[in-house]
Amino acid sequence: MFHGIPIYHVLIVSTALFFIGVYGFFTRTNLIMILMSLELMINGICVNFIVFSKYLFPGTLDGMFFVIFIITIAAAEAAIAIAILLNLYRNFHTIYPEELKTLQDHE
Amino acid sequence: MMQVILFYAFSLLLLSFAIMTVSSRRFFRSAVYLLISLLLTAALYFLLEFNFIAIIQITIYVGGIVVLILFSILLTQSEDANVPKVPWFKKLLGMAVAGSGFFITIYLILQQKFNALPDGGKKLNISEIGHGLLDVHSSGYVFPFEVITVLLLVIMVAGIAVAVKDEDFKNQEQQNNEKIKIQ
CATH class of the missing domain: 1.20.120.1200 (NADH-ubiquinone/plastoquinone oxidoreductase chain 6, subunit NuoJ)
Incomplete structure (x- = not known):
């Protein structure tokens, strides 16, 4: 109980955020949109870590360092993903994964 | 409230x-x-x-x-x-x-x-976080810090490798462009 907010409510918010990201990940057909859904999922996970650190282990640093780690990896992942994406667009003129068939054995 | x-x-x-x-x-x-x-x-x-x-x-x-x-x-x-x-x-x-x-x-x-x-x-202040990141004793978090630094180095090398285009690659790209134009 923190300021009268039960832990379950915060956990429900973070779980909902994660699964909204999962929904976007499954339904989007565009690589940029998939990346954005991924960011939402990562965000939900970070909220989860912060909540557990706040309610169950107050005063310790573990949850905070997990979140710092995750945010660093998310930034690195976004940078690399967008570099690859721009290269893909330069070579194939599309960012829809269903149209990228060069590595498959079609044709 | x-x-x-x-x-x-x-x-x-x-x-x-x-x-x-x-x-x-x-x-x-x-x-x-x-x-x-x-x-x-x-x-x-x-x-x-x-x-x-x-x-x-x-x-x-x-x-x-x-x-x-x-x-x-x-x-x-x-x-x-x-x-x-x-x-x-x-x-x-x-x-x-x-x-x-x-x-x-x-x-x-x-x-x-x-x-x-x-x-x-008890509130965490920023200096405590910094001490925690560089603490080599059992209560410290220097190992994840090192892992992050190595990861960032790898990402920088990977970013340069993705961004640099060599000549073969350029030729191939031209061929691709021609192919797309023909299509």
Whole structure:
């Protein structure tokens, strides 16, 4: 109980955020949109870590360092993903994964 | 009391903007909704008194990642590009997967009994975080710090490797362009 907010409510918010990201990940057909859904999922996970650190282990640093780690990896992942994406667009003129068939054995 | 009201208002806004992010059919609007939902997450961190994480969230996510995403939208899409319409069975399938996962997780969470500890009024300040990051003793976190630094080095090398084009690659690209023109 923190300021009268039960832990379950915060956990429900973070779980909902994660699964909204999962929904976007499954339904989007565009690589940029998939990346954005991924960011939402990562965000939900970070909220989860912060909540557990706040309610169950107050005063310790573990949850905070997990979140710092995750945010660093998310930034690195976004940078690399967008570099690859721009290269893909330069070579194939599309960012829809269903149209990228060069590595498959079609044709 | 104020904080409780703010928490529920922020989380309601956060979830609605997240839903708009994954359902909007305009690229730019979707990115702006993502930006707003990331800012609202930072607001939640402020409410939970994790000020340092909130600042990191704003500078790295809102200032870095969303700007990168906006640039890549600008570079790859024409101005009024819409996302193609998703077929209804795919939407239904996604909803089924996400919904069932959500309800299973919520069911498991609600069955747990969490013993929330009293806060004790102890607040983490930034110097404590810095000491924790560089502490080599058993209570320190120098190992994850080192892992992050190595990871960032690898990412920098990978970014340069992806960005640099050599001559063979250029020729191949020209051939590809010709192929596309012929098609």
